[in-house]
Amino acid sequence: PAWTVRALSVPGPDTELSLFVSFDDARFLFGAGEAMQRSLVQKRLSLRKLQAVFLPSGRSGRGGLAGGLMTLSDAGIKRLAIIGPPDTAQHLATLRASVVRDSQTVDLKPVSRELSSEVVFSSPRITVHAVTLRPPQAVEQGSANPQRPSELSEAELSRWTTAIVNDMFRGPGSDQTIKDEARFSFNGLYRPTSADDRYPLPLASDADVATDVCYIVRTPDVRGKFDVAKAKALGVPNGPIRGKLTRGESIEFEDPSVPGVKRIVHPEQCIGGGGPGSTLVVINCSVENLERLLLSTAFGEFRAVEGKPSVPVHSVVHAVPRAVWMDERYQAWVASFGPSTQHLYADPEGTREIYFRNSAWNALQLNMLDSSIFPIPDFAPGSPPPHMPANAQRLVPNHVVPMYPPKPVFLTEDHMKDTLFPADKTELAEARAALRRNHPEYAAAVDAAQAAMAADADRRACLSPRPGDDIVVTTLGTGSAIPSIFRNVSCTHVDIPGTGGVIFDTGEGSLGQLRRRFGDGLKQVYEDLRLIFISHMHADHHLGLAQILKDRFDNGVHSKLYLVAPYPIALQLEETAWWQQGVPREALENVVYLSTNRLKSGWVPDEREFSLSARPDWSSVPRHPEQLVTEEGMVADVAAGKRKWPFENVFRFHPATNARAAEHTRALLRDLRLSEIWTPNVTHRGAAWGMVLSGVDGWKVVYSGDTKPSEALVDAGRGATVLIHEATLGDDEAEDAEAKGHSTFGQAIEAGRRMGARYVILNHFSQRYPKIPKLPAPEPVEEGGEVHAPAGPTVAISFDFMSLRVADTWKMSHFTEPLNMLYAEAEE
Structure with a gap:
């Protein structure tokens, strides 16, 4: 065959x-x-x-x-x-x-x-x-x-x-x-x-x-085709005897026309073609x-x-x-x-040529709207x-x-929607011009959106800056469950001035998305990275974690990095060798793990020193010392090469483990200049956590992970600067969202309104739901001759590779018409 x-x-x-x-x-x-x-x-x-x-x-x-x-x-x-x-x-x-x-x-x-x-x-x-x-x-x-x-x-x-x-x-x-x-x-x-x-x-x-x-x-070996004419010429009788020839066996039958009255026929005499x-x-x-x-x-x-x-x-x-x-x-x-x-x-x-071409073409069309919010993925022809x-x-x-x-090998044709992406700046300019020429309605909608945005910017110019306005949210993966041609699975990078970088979730392929978004600047992103948070154990939120840790080490970055995640993540990393191989012990020790369970009631510093908040009551947790991995056993495993990271016990509520966790949390608050860190339990299928980070400068970042509408998240996130919330399904699919433990667009926006969030960025969209909802666009309020910020949350839809300064979230409401044109066809 x-x-x-x-x-x-x-x-x-x-x-x-x-x-x-x-x-x-x-x-x-x-x-x-x-x-x-x-x-x-x-x-x-x-x-x-x-x-x-x-x-x-x-x-x-x-x-x-x-x-x-x-x-x-x-x-x-x-x-x-x-x-x-x-x-x-x-x-x-x-x-x-x-x-x-x-x-x-x-x-x-x-x-x-x-x-x-x-x-x-x-x-x-x-x-x-x-x-x-x-x-x-x-x-x-x-x-x-x-x-x-x-x-x-x-x-x-x-x-x-x-x-x-x-x-x-x-x-x-x-x-x-x-x-x-x-x-x-x-x-x-x-x-x-x-x-x-x-x-x-x-x-x-x-x-x-x-x-x-x-x-x-x-x-x-490939059987040849039975040649009926040759078999007939050789006198091969009909019936099962011909089947032996097709199976590669020689046959013998009576034939008075040959000496000895017996004819022997070999398969190659009447089987054509075939071969090894x-x-x-x-x-x-x-x-x-x-x-x-x-x-x-x-x-x-x-x-x-x-x-x-x-x-x-x-x-x-x-x-x-x-x-x-x-x-x-x-x-x-x-x-x-x-x-x-x-x-x-x-x-x-x-090569660094674009592989996921649909996504790149989509980014180019978005780039026509605003090149700073929608950059083009990094590409280059590579070395000869x-x-x-x-x-x-x-x-x-x-x-x-x-x-x-x-x-001989050949290059098969691309299907219609797998069109080769430009390979250099000249081709890119030509592609941009061709898009305007071939899609005049979209080009006109882009121009109208930019004109409206410019007029709106003049009105907003007199607004006073507020803490957190310069936070930049880069959505690297905005889809749910499995990747599609336009959206990879969950990963979000947040750059917080004065604090550094935070990554929320790392689904499969997140490393590739980081490389495409930041290009040669990725090493600097790693150097500025302070914290990775994994919200829950569903595979589309964490399968890319070890690859990122390994690539960070391969780039020579060995500085301290905090990892806040469910404990099975720590266990999985502990048991996985390849991301640790060849990495100095000091670098591995700088990956500091904290369990989401330890932070689910919030940690705050007191007036004298960073210390454990009174809210977590670990003393009531039953302990079974005989079942714990002993410190001696861990030392022996490390010495035998059967264990590396973590070099200390990070599991369960042993007194020594508790003390180390408290010390690490105080250091995290200090290093990231935080006034609070909180991982409230949210409602999903299985254990899941959100993340709340509050800075000493007055900003507050909230990330929902996967969740149905959650009172715990709303309570923890009150007064948020920006809420990054999942919006898996449309408002017409509320029952489906409830059954699957997810939120609709409207529910996510309502969560932001209730917690008093200034900005809401929606992500984690179902891959079968490409529609762009009409975004609320709160207007600045004029009072007593002064212009004040809008009262309700300003909302944005996220796209892969989007980098949005949160104070610019208002711009997204002007993009609704061109975005609807762009996503008129359902995603595959």
């Missing part, structure tokens, strides 16, 4: 390599990095009939797996194989607090730590060999009577994490006996799928994190593992020592850094496949390609390789 390989995405600021392998009746995915789901939406590709996902390494290429699994389950895919490095089960198990599907079965196949090559997947369509490139590691022995997962051997830990994953995905055919056996095999471990800080998983070993996995994909199946090789290799790749014997049959290789390879995709690609030894290894093999290089330094052999080229999105029948 015919099959192709398509470059769904390549390495870039907001994407990683992902290869889409397609048969008529089956799909396979190689690489599941961040933004994988959004890439599929952008390219209009469906994962229906998806059978397996192949992960490239222990440090990258799997940031989109968790979100993808949940979306696939909701789309009706009930069973999926996942093949990857040795810590694949452990990686999924760290997400057990938020990634659970009762209707889905996951078949895990981590590659062996001992075998350098093995068959990891086989189906009627493909057979896949994995070639493991793993640094050596000393063999560790587990405890004879383990009380904690960190004391398990690698084999025991593999059983334990597999039990967790099987309990996370409980669909038909999932092996629940593994979970039950594991529960009773290890003394003291009773809750395999609970995100319980008493039983933290140990970190994956450095060797597991550094493991790369290459894949050899083969298809069965084709082979695809996917190379994932770091500089650290290059020597292991060059010495591997797994590729011997594909390499031509003298003449042609014994098994030709149609295409090789290389996911390697430039230091590997440009190494003379690697180039010689590439050449050894022979001149007929196509080589495609997924260059990690290849390195040296390429004659049979090699740089891989780009939409490259398609026909594997059978085998043909």
Whole structure:
């Protein structure tokens, strides 16, 4: 059967390599990095009939797996194989607090730590060999009577994490006996799928994190077509005997016309076409593992020592850094496949061209309204390609390789709405002029909006500035649940003069959005960043957190950063190795965690010194010291390399933990110049928190997270400078919003009115609800010859990449007509 390989995405600021392998009746995915789901939406590709996902390494290429699994389950895919490095089960198990599907079965196949090559997947369509490139590691022995997962051997830990994953995905055919056996095999471990800080998983070993996995994909030999005319000429009788020929068997039958009265017919005499199946090789290799790749014997049959290789390879995709690609030894290894093999290089330094084009075109049209509020995403052509052999080229999105029948790689056409975005300033100016020329009604509405805005600005010029007017809210992800072509999932950056930066929620793909919005200025954003807040455990609000922390370290920023989040977030980060690998201890210690539960009643300084408010009453919380991770145990785990961050116990209400939390909170108030921090419980499906920050300069920022109308949030947020509130659904869908634990547009605005918020910014819109509501536009009040600020809240709708100085929120009401034109068509 015919099959192709398509470059769904390549390495870039907001994407990683992902290869889409397609048969008529089956799909396979190689690489599941961040933004994988959004890439599929952008390219209009469906994962229906998806059978397996192949992960490239222990440090990258799997940031989109968790979100993808949940979306696939909701789309009706009930069973999926996942093949990857040795810590694949452990990686999924760290997400057990938020990634659970009762209707889905996951078949895990981590590659062996001992075998350098093995068959990891086989189906009627493909057979896949994995070639493991793993640094050596000393063999560790587990405890004879383990009380904690960190004391398990690698084999025991593999059983334990597999039990967790099987309990996370409980669909038909999932092996629940593994979970039950594991529960009773290890003394003291009773809750395999609970995100319980008493039983933290140990970190994956450095060797597991550094493991790369290459894949050899083969298809069965292709049967030829039975030639009836040739069979008749040879005297082959009708009936089942002809079926043997089609199955590749020789036949013998009586024929008086030949000597011996017996004729033997071989399949090739009456079967036309067909031939050997084709082979695809996917190379994932770091500089650290290059020597292991060059010495591997797994590729011997594909390499031509003298003449042609014994098994030709149609295409090789290389996911390697430039230091590997440009190494003379690697180039010689590439050449050894022979001149007929196509080589495609997924260059990690290849391009900063726009990938999510619909979103960028949308930003350009918004930019016509106000270039300061609606900047254009960062883009650049990237560096020139390195040296390429004659049979090699740089891989780009939409490259398609026909594997059978085998043909050269080609660039498939973009669909109508996936139009190439300008690549430089000249093309950008031409595109802007073309938009005005081709959409005269929109251009006229833009001009009218700008004229009205200018007139309004003259009236507002005499308003006295107020505390917090210069706060800038940048909405990086404004959609809900899953990403769309226009809106990524939740992430908001707030720049507060005198305090620094705050990030509210970090859904999958938030790092890419940060890179696109701030470009070369991202390092400065990291240096100014003081606080990250995660509102709740739904995946669309936190799956991008570790990527941001890792990128911040990679940019050389090691300063203090406070993380306020539910405790399963801290547990998940504790159990995840790759974001911590190679980071100095001092830098890791500067990531200071505080639980949302500790701040749900508010913290304020007293007159003498920052101290614990009387409101939280921790003394009444029952303690079970025998169940806590002891300080001694933590020290031992750190010394053994099974634990790094956090280097101190941050869980539960042990007196020593309480004292440290109080100390950190006092420091947070001092460092951010806050008069109060508050994380009130809000009403959503499961535990959820809002955030209230009050500055000593008189400003107040309130963030709702996901919530129905919440009295606790209103009470905590009274007198807010700006309220950033979810508005998932329209006012005509109030019942749906109630059932799903969300707010409507009107309910969000009413919350702002009741708390006396000066400005309200709406976000977290349903991806199926693109309408732009008419925004209330409170007018300045003239009294006694003086102009005063409006009494009610000034409201804005948010868009991805929007950066709004809150005192300019009034401008948004002038944009309603052009925005309605822009969003006349429903989002996909």
